[in-house]
Amino acid sequence: MIQIKDLHKSYHMGSNSLHVLKGINFNVKEGEMVSIMGSSGSGKSTLLNIIGILDEADSGSYVLDGVPIKNLNEKVAANYRNKFLGFIFQSFNLINYKSALDNVAMPLYYQGIKRKERIEKAEYYLEKVGLTPWLNHLPSELSGGQKQRVAIARALASNPKVLLADEPTGALDSKTSQEVMELIQGINDEGKTILMVTHEHDIAQMTKRIVHLKDGVIIDDSPVQQVRASVYV
Amino acid sequence: MFDIERWQEIFETLRKNKLQTFLTGLSVASGIFILVILLGFSSGIQNGVKSQFERDATNKISIWAGRTTKGYKGLNPGRRIQLKNQDFNKLSNDYADFLEYESANYMIWRALVNYGKESNNYRVWGSLPDYQFIENSDIGEGRFINESDLNNSSKVAVIGNKIKQDLFKGEDPIGKHVSIYGINFKVIGVYYDPGGEDEESQIYIPLTTAQKSFNGADRINNMSYTVKMPQNFDKGVELSQNITLAIEDQLKQMHTVAPNDIGAIRVNNNLEEAQKIFSLVDVIKLIFWFVGIGTIIAGVVGVGNIMLIIVKERTKEIGIRKALGAVPLSIVGMILQEAIFVTMFSGMFGLILGLGLLEVIGPLVKNDFIKYPQVDFNTALTTVFILVIAGAFAGFFPAYRAAKIKPIVALRDE
Ligand SMILES: Nc1ncnc2c1ncn2[C@@H]1O[C@H](COP(=O)(O)OP(=O)(O)O)[C@@H](O)[C@H]1O
């Protein structure tokens, strides 16, 4: 599903430049659930953003579902994001003046799907994340865990190939984190490829493979025995 | 444009950004409002000035004589120049090809006029039949002086509508007799004049009668002509200027007046005055458009600014939308359509408010130089057109900026 070879990325600020990714190599197969670990500032988000076509690498190659991602114009990039990728962010990134339902329906709008069908699909995915009673609530009326579940429903709505999650539990307490992870594990159980960034060890243990990032390179990449999330801790 | 989903999106964002939307709308609405009021008043001024010229025929040339102010060929200054019938006959003859209507006038400035117990002082003109057309007066009842009145020196009078009201108090004056300094004149007509009350407070009698009855001999006070107008207004102005100058020169020679003496012989040319005032009105119109457009530009810059702020405030949202698959064009379309919609809507509001105000205060304006301030359909259409352009302009830069933001940069925005 994802093939990455010798990926490099630097940030330039004035005359200073910061070499964040120094030759990343790794592949992700369909149906995998991978976490990217590393200390703060190690380049986890940078890598995930490149995989999410939100940012571009300086060099190296990246192939997503057989399509080389290189020098895309913004229109093509937007279409690929819409078709291939679902995003879950630490800070939820919901549109605060739209209801849960409209937030979830938004990626479908950019697919050109008619409103009636959009609403049906959005309702379906909100039910899947257990938010049917909250369809018409604004994000400000929801708890953190509920907001993240709206975001997950939104990421699923366009039925993407890969789900990308950057610290999905970073803003949640431990009980809510367990709930959200349980949901994400369930999605992976159904076969969806999931790539997740976290710096929390116990959260990483809930995936099936951990890629460890340090000083711009992968220092460890090994499968783990998946720990199932438990709402009752 | 006709995507109903897009409209729903727009209404939603506008509803959620009430304050910005309101401020945006206010600046455009007031811009258009001011433009409409200015345009209304410029057309009001135009109407007012036009009606001022309706007092007399626009192509009128009027000749008066006074005292010399300069010595000339051994004659002392202060000499009184008297126009006579022969002056009039000579000019009428010499310029026959260029003149339309002609009248020599002998005038009593303030004559005591009686009807029964009612009396008052009015100006009395001994005139020729053409004078009706030179003065632009309408005969409402009866008739004006004619050739046979003139030949017979008939004691007949045409009175202004104001005199009819003053002296006759609703009685029908036709066929009744008024006395002017004790001499009875039969009223044969009543005239109306668009120039107003002053112009309707005069009495016309045949020139021959006036000269005989009031000690005029062959003297006249004034000669009035209208110039035959060619198709082209500017040509007409040129022609009447030339005639004016030629007549002035000729009269000065005939009466031995210094060529540079401006007091002794005065030739007034309405057309030249009209042209001056009309071009002044054009300048006023231009200034009003200029100010109005300036106001709109200020409004547009304001809208652009506010849209920029909105785009900036919504940077994160734009990032989210891009992450979810919004192509740049859809972002541009959204911002642009929003801007055009807001400017159009609030502009229309300003337009209707302005037109409404003109409609209400228009009839209340009682000034000789401003009449019926209003905005015609074409002008209104033009302002609407300006609005659409303005909206597109106001939206363009913010939209361009929004489309250019990289999704990752937009998402990082807090
Ligand atoms: N847009 C940027 N401009 C400059 N430096 C950046 C930018 N984004 C990230 N960085 C720097 O790059 C390094 C890696 O950042 P990031 O990928 O966000 O790390 P992580 O997600 O692992 O905490 C950090 O030192 C961070 O300060």
Ligand SMILES: [Mg+2]
């Ligand atoms: Mg990070």
